[in-house]
Amino acid sequence: MPDRVPIIVTLASLEGGAVTLSPEGEIGYHEAPAFRNAIREAYDKRPKRLIVDLSKVGYMGTPGVATLVEALQISKKSGVPLVLCGMNDRVRGVFEIAQLHKVFKMTPDLAGALVA
């Protein structure tokens, strides 16, 4: 029986060269590899800014957080700003426990992420 796609991730290019990456669902150990592939695909588009819109993510475990730390490392090397937006309190809580909320650029919504 074929396994279903573990997580849906939509990529969109915006005016000005920004790319948004919007995962939907929960990002745990099972879903993190697909999320990681989508992030690499987003960087392959050579965006001027990468925005990860987490407004449709209900849960994120440390494998998802680790994937975003990898993305941050790519951003630092490539000079492409990375912004996370739309996190719910549950997801933000993981970043706070790991003290990573001080490391990432975060905004409440997509409009803020475009100008952050």
Added chain:
Amino acid sequence: MIESPPVRIEMVSDPRYLGCIRELVLHAARQLGFQDKAAGQVAMAADEALANVIKHGYGERPDGKIWMSLTPLGDDAVLGSGIRIVIEDEARQVDPSCIKGRDLSDIRPGGLGVHIIREVMDEVKYEQRQGVGMRLTLVKWTNGRAARSAKSA
């Protein structure tokens, strides 16, 4: 006589099933009196612990056995009500004193699961099972954090 836990699950070390276990633990914690945020933390701790068994214990082999039990802990005058989660496996044994979260000032992917578990739960105990595998016992109380704060004040 040792009472059986009211919920005991046997699962294989296949990460596809972690999502349904998260939901089960989340609902059980709410049922036992935890508010949404704390119930979410209990579910996350179980999820991180199971992911660690799959990744580090079984080396991502999908057919290892894992057992998880959930037990309500009766009302305590100070701590409130609680939940105990016990996770057992037949994976490789490690020295419990070597299971540590990483230094948070070291910003890199990975190594956060144990830190999160210790941060959100009131009691965390790793043990080697007799002969084979590991046992992890997690406890959280509805008033655990407040009780700790009051004690340290």
